[in-house]
Amino acid sequence: MISPLRRAAVACAALLALTACGESAVGSSGGADPGGDTLVFASIPS
Amino acid sequence: MLERETGTTIEFQNATDYAAVIEGMRAGQIDIAVFGPFSYVLAKGQDPGITPVAASVDAAGDQPGYQSYGITAAGSDITDLAGFAGRNVCFVDPNSTSGYLYPTAGLIEAGVDPAAGITPVFAGGHDASALAVASGQCDAGFAYDTIVDRQLIESGQLQPGQLRVVWRSETIAGSPIAVAGDVDPQQRQVIADAFAQKANVDYLTANGFCATAAECEVGEEGGWGYVPVDDALYDGVRRVCDITRAESCTSLG
Numbered sequence: 189m190i191s192p193l194r195r196a197a198v199a200c201a202a203l204l205a206l207t208a209c210g211e212s213a214v215g216s217s218g219g220a221d222p223g224g225d226t227l228v229f230a231s232i233p234s
Numbered sequence: 235m236l237e238r239e240t241g242t243t244i245e246f247q248n249a250t251d252y253a254a255v256i257e258g259m260r261a262g263q264i265d266i267a268v269f270g271p272f273s274y275v276l277a278k279g280q281d282p283g284i285t286p287v288a289a290s291v292d293a294a295g296d297q298p299g300y301q302s303y304g305i306t307a308a309g310s311d312i313t314d315l316a317g318f319a320g321r322n323v324c325f326v327d328p329n330s331t332s333g334y335l336y337p338t339a340g341l342i343e344a345g346v347d348p349a350a351g352i353t354p355v356f357a358g359g360h361d362a363s364a365l366a367v368a369s370g371q372c373d374a375g376f377a378y379d380t381i382v383d384r385q386l387i388e389s390g391q392l393q394p395g396q397l398r399v400v401w402r403s404e405t406i407a408g409s410p411i412a413v414a415g416d417v418d419p420q421q422r423q424v425i426a427d428a429f430a431q432k433a434n435v436d437y438l439t440a441n442g443f444c445a446t447a448a449e450c451e452v453g454e455e456g457g458w459g460y461v462p463v464d465d466a467l468y469d470g471v472r473r474v475c476d477i478t479r480a481e482s483c484t485s486l487g
Contacts, residue, residue, distance in 0.1 A: 227245070227265040
């Protein structure tokens with residue numbers, strides 16, 4: 189229905205209403221704080 | 235909204251591909267992720283702890299999914315998928331869920347070889363597939379439901395009744411939001427409830443998260459918001475994979 193790349197772009201934009209879109213790549217820095225104060229929400233960018 | 239509901243900071247991260255998302259979930263680096271239907275099934279197979287909690291819908295009350303249609307021109311003598319045998323059949327592209335994978339499963343179930351039993355034509359888009367059928371370039375074809383029922387008619391490219399729907403797929407599950415297996419079950423429920431009850435245009439606008447409903451796009455393009463889903467909704471994807479053995483069922487992109 190919607191291409192994966194288009195869907196990812198839309199997902200990031202749409203999620204702005206829920207939280208903020210960051211730019212860091214998974215695994216490069218940061219990451220989740222298991223059981224702590226941060227939840228990491230991942231999507232595939234276009 | 236999610237931060238308020240969960241009492242945590244939400245950090246949004248871009249992953250390079252679904253394989254990285256799955257590995258991140260298994261490694262405790264990712265707590266929540268957006269998957270496609272096929273990548274979710276692959277993820278669940280690799281990490282049974284991953285749990286789908288919600289999928290986006292276009293309007294309040296909608297079901298979290300859509301259908302593929304098998305279509306012919308209104309005057310065609312084709313009345314079902316078996317009648318596609320030996321004909322020029324328009325698909326969307328080989329990676330399209332509703333424009334190829336579900337249709338090929340339907341053809342196989344109808345006794346039609348989707349490669350040798352027809353002449354496949356890849357139109358490149360759902361609109362192109364439907365319009366090629368309407369114009370007679372293809373004897374039959376496939377496209378997703380909304381483009382046949384509404385979009386091409388509203389755009390003036392098709393007249394009502396110009397196409398006939400001779401097959402409807404089972405519901406094709408929408409792209410799920412899934413929670414990692416190591417997230418506390420109580421927190422997982424909070425996340426699920428937040429998506430089900432508050433991640434929608436109505437709530438986000440009424441509570442000041444969006445300035446106006448028109449500016450408030452939630453989920454997929456033009457979406458209204460999210461509704462609950464469970465793993466069983468994706469059994470249709472698993473069945474299509476069993477039938478077609480498609481690359482999408484074994485390879486993460």
